[in-house]
Amino acid sequence: MxxxxxxxxxxxxxxxxxxxxxxxxxxxxxxxxxxxxxxxxxxxxxxxxxxxxxxxxxxxxxxxxxxxxxxYVIGPELYDSYILVLKIALIATAATIIISFLGQVVVDPTRVIDHFVGCIVSLVTGLPTALGWTTIGFAIVGYAGASDSIDLYGGKDWKPSKLPPVPEKKRQIKRGETIFSIAFYMFLLALFAFSNEYFGIWIFKGDGFNGVVPFLNTGNWNAYLFLFLIFGFGIIKECLKLIYGRWTVQLVIYTAVVNVLSFGVLLLLINGPTFWNPDFMQQLAQTEYFAAGSEAYDTVEIIWEQLTMWIVVFMAVGLVWDVVSGWYKVRQGK
Incomplete structure (x- = not known):
């Protein structure tokens, strides 16, 4: 049977x-x-x-x-996955904004009212944005027929003997892993969208917070768009894993395509207008903690000069391993 x-x-x-x-x-x-x-x-x-x-x-x-x-807008075959991803998106966005607000209050309590207003504005704009993009993404998947191609159980020429077997444990994708990955990508999206100015080295003088030397060029919004695309591709990939529930040749191919697109956007990012703060080392030298010529300053300068190269290397290795690991699990389950 x-x-x-x-x-x-x-x-x-x-x-x-x-x-x-x-x-x-x-x-x-x-x-x-x-x-x-x-x-x-x-x-x-x-x-x-x-x-x-x-x-x-x-x-x-x-x-x-x-x-x-x-x-329906979201097909029943995708509905459970849609609701799960939507919950992750809303919780991750709200948590990031609230954590950012609490951090701002801790480091700069004198402007607590301004921080609170900013938090409310971010919630009002961020939560509907997360809802909208999640819904649009799943609607596109449904109307494009991708949900039908995932299972390949229909069609006029279908035969019971060609039905894929119930997946073995080796090929199954743990929901916990995909949920964590989606939440992580959503956290990064919310962080860079609403609190990117705090992504850098925090400077404290005396009894209080004295500002941040940002890692990123906060005035280059085109670079942020590329960064959001990379995170978006990551979310798409994890959603596909969540929908499939098991490693298949088709999923490996989709994963490879999404990873190639992600890496291509990364190359455009690093070769386009300055993404990193062009005055980072000069601003760092103006602080009393990283005086020019000090050992700490020289160490940070070496790391800073090699940062882009290592990000590209680690991302390339991670994306290739993602595809190779998926293919290995497909072969292992046969």
């Missing part, structure tokens, strides 16, 4: 998670009854099973019947 298991898995994976167990039991009972009627007194054969499953229809068509109406 392996073919029956594969068929039921193919149908239920397109349904809301809360309905899957009941519908799986209902389908199994229905299929067994149809097989008994077809086979009569003789033993059930593989041909009987295939004929019954074809009679029931493709997994995609059957799942659509269980779902009912098709008038």
């Amino acid at each position: 392996e073919m029956v298991d594969r068929y039921i898995y193919a149908v239920t994976q397109k349904l809301p998670e809360s309905q899957r167990e009941d519908i799986a039991l209902e389908l199994r009972t229905l299929i067994e009854d149809m097989l008994d009627d077809r086979a009569g007194e003789r033993d059930v054969t593989e041909e009987d099973i295939e004929a019954v499953l074809i009679e029931m229809g493709s997994p995609r068509e059957l799942a659509q019947k269980y779902r009912g109406t098709k008038n």
Whole structure:
């Protein structure tokens, strides 16, 4: 009955998670009854099973019947993943903005009212933005038909014998890992969108905060756009992993394409207008902690000069390993 298991898995994976167990039991009972009627007194054969499953229809068509109406922005096959990613996006955005507000209050308590107003404005603009982009992204996936191509369970020429097996544990993608990755990317997006001026070396003099020597060129918004694209590609990749739930050749190809795009944007970023603060070392030398010629200053200068190169190297290695690891898990699960 392996073919029956594969068929039921193919149908239920397109349904809301809360309905899957009941519908799986209902389908199994229905299929067994149809097989008994077809086979009569003789033993059930593989041909009987295939004929019954074809009679029931493709997994995609059957799942659509269980779902009912098709008038939706986010398809039911993507809805659970959409809600999960939306929760992550909203929580990560809100948490980043609130943490940023608390940090500002700690380092500069004299402007607490200004910081509070800025926090409210950021929440009012940031949360709807996270909601909008998440919804648009999943809507595009649904209307482009990508959700259908993910499973390949439908079509006029489908055959039960060609249904993919229930994935082994080696090929399964842990939801916890993808959830953490999406939350991390959303945290970085919110951080650079609402608190980029605090991304640098914090200077304290006397009893208080005396400003930040920023790592980034805060006036170059084109560079920030490239940075947001890199984070956005990362979120897309993790969402695909969440939707698939298992490593497949198709997912490896999608991952490779997204990683190539991410690396291409990184190269455009570092070769375009200055992304890093061009006056970083000069501003650092003006502080009493990093006087020019000091050991600490020389160390920071070496790190600063090599920073771009090492970011490119580490990102290239990480993106290649992401694809190689996925391909290895696909081969390992066969």
